[in-house]
Amino acid sequence: MTMPKEDTNMMRALQGLESSSSSVRLQAALAVGTTPDTRCIDKLIERCAIEPEFSVREMLMWALTRHSSSMTVPELLHEVRSECAQARSQALHTLSKIGDRQAWPAITRALLSDADDEVARSAWRAAVVLVPEGEEPELAAVLSTQLGRGERAMQLSLSRALIALGEVIMPILRAAMTDLDPRVRAHAIATERLLRDPDAGFEFAIEEAKRIVALGRTSQEE
Structure with a gap:
């Protein structure tokens, strides 16, 4: 009995997802997306968990x-x-x-x-x-607990997420600007700068924020 063409294509794609060649896996994923088949969903998700190529x-x-x-x-x-x-x-x-x-x-x-x-x-x-409408402030409060985390790329990701929530983040950022941790303060200031001036660039904003934090610390010492 001859297997229907769509079944043959599906089997070929599923086998391709297991290939040792990243280009073959890429083509297989493209084929599944081009002609969606619900029987491939589990394999796609399974592959996502272990696929090494971005x-x-x-x-x-x-x-x-x-x-x-x-x-x-x-x-x-x-x-x-x-x-x-x-x-x-x-x-x-x-x-x-x-x-x-x-x-x-x-x-x-x-x-x-x-x-x-x-x-x-x-x-x-x-x-x-x-996030459902109306729950943005609560989400912003949770996200603010991650201020100061990681290096520049990580901090920029958090800033972008916070900025996407809009003006509701301002009270939380203002509170974070007085945090005891200078990394948290600098990150909060940089995020506020980016919210006000999206074209400023994160590198500029974070360096400017660090200077502000450093000046504040010097003033306190005096």
Whole structure:
């Protein structure tokens, strides 16, 4: 009995996702996204958790967004609770692209402060996309607990997430500007600068903020 062409294509794509060649995996993910098949969802999600190549992960994510959210979101919500950091990060990243607000309850404080930087960054991006109207101040308060975390790229990601919430972040930033930790103060000042002047650039904003913090410390010592 001859297998229907669509089944043959699906089997070929699933096999391609397991290939040792990243270009073959990329083409397989593209094929699945071009002709979505719900039987491929589990394999796409499984591959997201272990795929080493960024470009392939992005294509896997795109392929998942091409399927019905009613089929993908429940599976992705399971993944955000995985012990594997990459599984959590990729699931959150995909949820942010799908934009289904039914996923909001899964964006927990634990994920927003995850010890893994990529998971935390993905959670921040997902949170500002999925947050229900009226809950922005509460989300901003949780995100503010991460001020001062990590290096420049990490801090810029948090600043962008906070800025996406709009003016509701101002009272929280003002409070953070008086924090005992100079890194928190500088990050809060830089974020406020970026909110007011998006064209300023984060490097300039953070260096300017550090100078302000340093001047403040010198004044106190005097």
